[in-house]
Every structure is written in structure tokens, then in C-alpha cells.
Amino acid sequence: MDAVEQKILAAVDAQRETLLAFAQDIGAHAEPGFFETRTAARVAELLRGCGLSPQTGLARTGVKAVLQGGAPGPCAAVIGELDGILCPAHPAANPENGVAHACGHNAQLTALVGAALALSAPGVAEALSGSVAFFAVPAEEYVPIGTRQALQKQGVEFCCGKSELLRTGGFDGVDLALTTHVHMIPCESDLLLGNVACNGFTSKTVVFHGKAAHAATAPHAGVNALNAAVLALNAVGLLRETFRECDTVRIHTNIREGGAALNVVPETVVMEAMVRAATLEALDDAARKFDRACTHAAEALGAHAEILTYQGYMPVRPAPANPALLAAAAALPGLSAQCAEPGMQNIASTDVGDLSQVMPVVNFTHGGTAGALHSADFAVTDVDKAYIAPAKMMALTAYHLLKDGAVLARRTMDGFTPVFTRESYIETVRRQG
Ligand SMILES: [Zn+2]
Ligand SMILES: [Zn+2]
Secondary structure (H helix, E strand, C coil): HHHHHHHHHHHHHHHHHHHHHHHHHHHHHHCCCCHHHHHHHHHHHHHHHHCCCCCCEEECCCEEEECCCCCEEEEEEEECCCCEEECCCCCCCCCCCCEECCCCCHHHHHHHHHHHHHCCCCCCHHHCCCEEEEHHHHHCCCCHHHHHHHHCCCCCCCCCCHHHHHCCCCCCCCCEEEEEECCCCCCCCCCCCCEEEEEEEEEEEEEEEECCCCCCCCCCHCCCCCHHHHHHHHHHHHHHHHCHHHHCCCEEEEECCCCCCEEEEECEEEEEEEEEEEHHHHHHHHHHHHHHHHHHHHCCCCCEEEEEEEEEEECCCCCCCCHHHHHHHHCCCCEEEEEEECCHHHHHCCCCCHHHCCCCCEEEECCEEECCCCCCCCCEEHHHHHHHHHHHHHHHHHHHHHHHHHHHHHHHHHHHCCCCCCHHHHHHHHHCC
């Protein structure tokens, strides 16, 4: 272990109690996406305590502070997500809004703040060629359509945090991103290094338009929109055999409005759906088939399907463990680590996927928790593995990327082929929505 690594580990250990208190405080005051004002203020306060000057209010609530290294070089963003998930049954749910950190984002923020404390410690930043942007970002969890529409009226065009930050320039100047999360797929090791593939999704609202009539005396005069929706659901179910296993397609639906009065033929039925798949191509294919099934099932019964498509998240592009992650994990011999492998697939989705289409993402996940994500039984069971180790991993990984003229960061950037430029990303999202 070199002297800078020792300083990083000592700095995090020296701030252990501060970090645990921060994790606990954020965990007890979870806030929904784009409304994380208290959380953002606490992050900004700790970043100021590191001698940094955070920008605030990025994409509403984002906080970013840049630490300059001793020499010029690339900019690595250390990301932490600010939001909780609506989970009123969780014992730590915020009584004001029912939101809880049942996805462990308070652990990410603790890692971010811990990395800022460590990398700004005397003798550490000087060893970096480049800069580190500590970036607390809003709204990773899915923002419901109604909230999205209200936010759009207030100028939030893209309704997930990283996407809106890409649109508004928050990531301009950032060359690569460091992300972490509690384990998102089953993993026995304390650390899982690299990017496991994650499904992307697109969100749909289908309004089936029929014609009202007396349900008993004159059904022949009506067009039953609920029957159209049921036929569409059956058609979507029958499409299942056309989806390849490797594309991990999932289509889940609900009926938000199923008709007005029982003795009236349903005139308007509103169905919501999420279509998920492992690649942009598979997502496109599944979404087109879904649209086709709804359109023609409705036509078959004389109804009409109006399909509204909303922005979802893009798939995470898988990536093997970056050498900087391997070097960081080697400095933490008390923790077990394994690497992401081809074929590992997370069926859920995250807007880290959007980022991974535009810039290199260096990611690890960690343990220290029990219970299922997004559920009332999710809990941190080991504060060192959930809060302290990720802080050390983040700081050490940033150091290994940016030390020695940032050779590993540059190699990571050179080996990355973006699917989109920032401009073409914005155009693509606008076309979807
Ligand atoms: Zn989540
Ligand atoms: Zn999460």
C-alpha cells in the first residue's frame, strides 16, 4: 500500500463517526426525486466542510463540488443519488411523505461525502492529475407520470435526474463517472466490481377509447373500452414467445381507470405499462410490438387506442472491473470481492444506464444490507460494509484513476465508445417522449 492510500484510509477512519451520523440522518429523512432539498443541503454542508465550494440547485436539487488535483488531467465524477423510494411500510419511512431509503441511496451519499473528506485531506489531492467532481444527483427512482407532468410545467424536461443533468449541462466537462449501489443482484461477496448489465425501460400510457351505452339495454350501441384493454393484454401475453431470453423482456401493466359506472359500457379505460429489455434494440422491438398489440386489439373491437410514450431509462452497458477498482479493492484486504461477468443481468433499471451510453461508468456494488430492495424489510446490517467501505472504495478508485498522470482514467476513456454524444442523446430522448 502506498503513502497516499494510507492517508485515504486514515482520513475515512478518522471521520467514521461523522459519516455514520450522516448516513443515519439522511436515512431517517428520505425525500422523493427532485424534492430532495434537505438531503441536498446536508450534502452541501459537508462538502463545504472539506473546503470545497459546491454548486447547488442543478436539475433542481443536484449538488456538485470540484476538487482540483495537483496537475491538470481528466475530470472524474463521484456520483451519489439523493432520492429515496416511496415505501410507507418501511420502519424508517419519512412520516411526512412515506419515502424511505429502501434502495440504500443514503449509503451512496455517505460514500460520496467520505470520498470528499479523504481526497481533500492533506497530501492526497496533490497526487491527482485531474479533478474530482463530487456530484449528488436527484431522482434516480422512477418519478410517477403525474409528478413528471407537474415538473415539466416547471421546466424539468427530462424526468430522471442524470438525464436532466445531461440535458442542462451538469455533466459538461466530466470525462468519466464513478458510481456505487448496494448489491442489485444476489452476491455473496462484500464487493462486486464492474458494471452488471441492467435492463432499460420505456413507459406507456394507453387510453382505450370506446363508446358509452346502457350496459343492460343497449350494449349493441356501445364500444367496450375495457374489453379492448383485456384483448390487448392477452395479445401482449401471446407475444411472450417472440422475446428472446437473452433480451430479458418484461412487460408489466395496470389498469388505472377501468370504466365509470357498472351499468354503463366503459367508454374510457386507461392502462399503464412498463416495457423493459436488456438492449436499446430489444427495447425498441418490444415497445413496437406492445404498441401494435394495443392498437390492433382496440381496432378489432371497434375501439381506438391512444398510446402515450414517456421517457424511461436506457440499459446499463456491462463493463468488466476497471483496473482502478481492482487496485482499490486490493487495499481493503478485509473485504471479499468478485468481478462482474458477462451474462450477469439485473432485470430492474437505473438511469445510470443513460450515463453509460454517453461516458465511461466505473461502478461497484457492496453488501452490508439485508432484505429486498424497495421493500419494508430492507435494512443496513453492517455499517462498516454499507457505509465506511464504500467511502474508502470511492476515494481509492478515484485516486487510482487519476494518479501517475491519470494513466488509468485516460485508458478508460480511450477504450470507451459512446453510443450517443450529449447532443444526440438529448435528441433521442426528445424523440421518445
Ligand atoms: Zn431503487
Ligand atoms: Zn437505487
